[in-house]
Amino acid sequence: MKHVVVFIEHKNGGARRSSIEALCAARPVADALGGAVHAVVAGAQAAAVAEALKAYPADRIHVLDDASLAKAGVDPLVDALESVARAAGPALVLVANTMIGRDVGSRFAARVDAGINADVTGIEVRDGRVACRSPKLGGSTITTCAFKNTDYGVATLRPNVFAVTAAPGQGEIVALAPSGKSYVVTVEDEVEEAAPELGVEEASVVVSGGRGMGGPEPFTGMLHDLAEAFGGAVGASRAAVDAGWISHGHQVGQTGKTISPQLYIAVGISGAIQHKVGMRTAATIVAINKDAGVPIADFADLLVVGDAFAIVPELTKLVREAKAVHA
Amino acid sequence: MKIVVTVKLVPDTNADKRIDPATKRLVRTGVDIVLNPFDEYAIEAALQLRDALADGSTVTIFSMTPESGREIVRKALAMGADDAVILSDPGLAGSDVWATAYAIAHGIKAGEFDLVLTGTQSTDAISGDLPGMLAEYLGIPALTYARELHVADGRLRIKRETETGYQTVSAPLPALASVTKSANEPRYPSLKGIMGAKKKDIRSLALAELGLTKAVGGDGARTEVLALATPPAREHGRTVTAADGAAGARAVFDFLQSRHLL
Ligand SMILES: Cc1cc2nc3c(=O)[nH]c(=O)nc-3n(C[C@H](O)[C@H](O)[C@H](O)COP(=O)(O)OP(=O)(O)OC[C@H]3O[C@@H](n4cnc5c(N)ncnc54)[C@H](O)[C@@H]3O)c2cc1C
Ligand SMILES: Nc1ncnc2c1ncn2[C@@H]1O[C@H](COP(=O)(O)O)[C@@H](O)[C@H]1O
Numbered sequence: 001m002k003h004v005v006v007f008i009e010h011k012n013g014g015a016r017r018s019s020i021e022a023l024c025a026a027r028p029v030a031d032a033l034g035g036a037v038h039a040v041v042a043g044a045q046a047a048a049v050a051e052a053l054k055a056y057p058a059d060r061i062h063v064l065d066d067a068s069l070a071k072a073g074v075d076p077l078v079d080a081l082e083s084v085a086r087a088a089g090p091a092l093v094l095v096a097n098t099m100i101g102r103d104v105g106s107r108f109a110a111r112v113d114a115g116i117n118a119d120v121t122g123i124e125v126r127d128g129r130v131a132c133r134s135p136k137l138g139g140s141t142i143t144t145c146a147f148k149n150t151d152y153g154v155a156t157l158r159p160n161v162f163a164v165t166a167a168p169g170q171g172e173i174v175a176l177a178p179s180g181k182s183y184v185v186t187v188e189d190e191v192e193e194a195a196p197e198l199g200v201e202e203a204s205v206v207v208s209g210g211r212g213m214g215g216p217e218p219f220t221g222m223l224h225d226l227a228e229a230f231g232g233a234v235g236a237s238r239a240a241v242d243a244g245w246i247s248h249g250h251q252v253g254q255t256g257k258t259i260s261p262q263l264y265i266a267v268g269i270s271g272a273i274q275h276k277v278g279m280r281t282a283a284t285i286v287a288i289n290k291d292a293g294v295p296i297a298d299f300a301d302l303l304v305v306g307d308a309f310a311i312v313p314e315l316t317k318l319v320r321e322a323k324a325v326h327a
Numbered sequence: 328m329k330i331v332v333t334v335k336l337v338p339d340t341n342a343d344k345r346i347d348p349a350t351k352r353l354v355r356t357g358v359d360i361v362l363n364p365f366d367e368y369a370i371e372a373a374l375q376l377r378d379a380l381a382d383g384s385t386v387t388i389f390s391m392t393p394e395s396g397r398e399i400v401r402k403a404l405a406m407g408a409d410d411a412v413i414l415s416d417p418g419l420a421g422s423d424v425w426a427t428a429y430a431i432a433h434g435i436k437a438g439e440f441d442l443v444l445t446g447t448q449s450t451d452a453i454s455g456d457l458p459g460m461l462a463e464y465l466g467i468p469a470l471t472y473a474r475e476l477h478v479a480d481g482r483l484r485i486k487r488e489t490e491t492g493y494q495t496v497s498a499p500l501p502a503l504a505s506v507t508k509s510a511n512e513p514r515y516p517s518l519k520g521i522m523g524a525k526k527k528d529i530r531s532l533a534l535a536e537l538g539l540t541k542a543v544g545g546d547g548a549r550t551e552v553l554a555l556a557t558p559p560a561r562e563h564g565r566t567v568t569a570a571d572g573a574a575g576a577r578a579v580f581d582f583l584q585s586r587h588l589l
Binding site: 073074075098099102103104105106107109110111113114115116117118119131135136137139140141142143144145146147148149150153156184185186187188189190191192193199201202247248249254255258262263265280284285286288292297298299300301302303304305306307309310311312313314315317318319322323 | 345346351353364365423424425428429450451452453454455456457458459460461462463464468469470471472484488489490491492493494495496497498499507508509541542547548549550551552553554555556557558560561562563564565566567568569570571572573574575576577578579580582583584586588589
């Protein structure tokens with residue numbers, strides 16, 4: 001394992017931020033191993049995505065620009081990743097720990113009999129060996145795992161943890177040959193629902209609502225507005241999801257998403273252990289709750305006791321003003 | 328149609344989970360073990376498909392678990408599954424995601440299957456990587472994160488959740504699908520179901536029956552735990568009582584500025 005191969009997920013001609021984070025995380029690892037960083041971009045508008053990736057620290061950007069691939073699900077993406085990894089030789093493969101990243105990374109891992117380190121928040125190289133840190137058991141334990149018995153290793157990186165560092169002008173663009181295979185999966189259509197641009201896993205600011213929201217309106221109204229002012233996403237507790245106020249994709253916690261945003265604002269959420277395990281690795285936690293005695297007081301950096309319906313709209317105004325000044 | 332549902336047994340969510348510092352494995356003794364809550368959606372989806380087809384289709388539960396998990400697997404039979412297979416072998420101890428996927432795939436291949444359903448993640452590992460690996464080793468397409476499943480004319484068609492909506496995706500059988508929480512409301516076993524499950528068959532499968540060419544268990548695993556650490560606990564932060572909305576908003580705003588978040 002000397003080279004680092006990064007799978008780039010993209011949409012509408014732009015790489016997802018979590019994939020750019022993975023690309024940036026690859027650089028110091030490849031340098032420590034004495035290898036190169038390869039990025040793999042396949043699908044519709046891949047050429048445009050690759051061009052923009054030149055701003056980040058890749059040595060080679062392998063491109064397969066083919067709009068028809070989008071109709072075949074992840075299988076052609078796995079083939080593209082496999083061809084680059086096999087040509088590079090024994091390699092560490094990085095994907096973002098997103099829905100597509102997991103699908104591609106896991107299928108690739110089985111194809112080359114590689115181990116997977118999941119939900120990685122740190123990578124180090126010790127005596128030429130790659131070791132990955134991951135929070136386990138709801139963040140109560142941090143494991144450091146190496147790969148063994150394998151020429152390839154796959155790590156799925158938790159979004160929002162690895163810093164993005166610009167390093168212009170390095171990546172050489174290389175065309176990737178199509179696999180020539182025919183694919184059996186068909187994506188028949190795609191529907192965008194009323195959902196934020198970013199999922200809660202990737203957003204650096206998440207504004208979540210709980211049972212205290214009392215109904216669906218705040219999730220498309222005041223919470224949405226506050227999240228939007230930050231350029232973030234709306235999350236929810238299970239109580240809110242079970243009540244049908246917002247879809248399960250937004251749920252944070254043990255039976256929802258585990259996230260590490262820079263800022264987590266919990267509105268009308270008590271902070272039960274099953275919620276806590278999904279967000280306790282956020283860099284900063286702010287809670288707004290009308291009750292001072294809630295469990296979230298024990299682990300929030302700031303708890304403001306008061307009525308969320310009065311506070312949140314005022315806060316949105318302040319955030320918008322501040323952002324307008326800096327813009 | 329033969330439907331196989333993979334089910335993991337996990338420590339109860341309310342149990343105090345810990346990893347043994349000596350073996351670096353999850354402690355599974357002295358805690359209540361339950362069906363992975365996510366897998367109940369896959370079981371329910373399988374039962375609904377079987378009952379809608381009403382053509383003699385069957386649902387088989389497949390779990391890689393120590394023999395001690397046998398009676399917990401029976402809960403899935405009480406929900407209505409037809410039979411179960413448990414892959415239990417001391418040689419599997421210490422398996423990582425790779426070894427688990429490799430062994431389960433060969434265990435499933437030892438029987439018949441047209442459709443394999445899994446949960447989307449387990450509450451103890453939360454990797455969500457097993458479904459994709461399993462499909463690859465079975466040599467079948469994977470349609471993941473299904474919130475709706477239909478089978479017609481030899482094709483599986485699902486609504487696949489995405490971060491911002493959903494896709495309609497289809498593939499020919501045999502295929503694998505992972506089932507999300509929004510797919511259904513898992514049923515509780517009825518008294519009749521519980522009684523009936525006592526007579527249902529739970530077959531044990533041993534490693535030797537799989538003809539594996541690669542080592543599994545701790546020796547064959549592709550990953551190895553080097554170290555365990557406990558992260559520093561989060562501190563009890565500041566509590567501010569807001570006189571009104573504007574004061575509460577100002578308290579949050581000032582705090583965010585002090586942290587350079589604005
Ligand atoms: C197996 C299992 C898995 C689970 N998984 C999850 C999970 O993934 N995610 C999850 O979140 N939960 C999960 N739970 C549920 C969890 O135990 C809690 O029940 C849930 O998190 C509570 O949600 P809540 O904080 O929104 O509701 P509550 O605990 O009811 O809290 C609502 C809060 O709103 C406050 N409030 C009310 N009105 C206002 C107002 N006007 N202004 C300000 N504050 C107000 C109240 O003071 C209260 O603190 C799980 C439970 C189990 C058993
Ligand atoms: N030991 C196991 N036996 C059977 N199925 C499993 C096992 N481990 C994981 N699975 C299946 O794989 C899914 C994803 O689990 P994981 O990848 O561990 O998060 C689960 O929902 C189960 O359906």
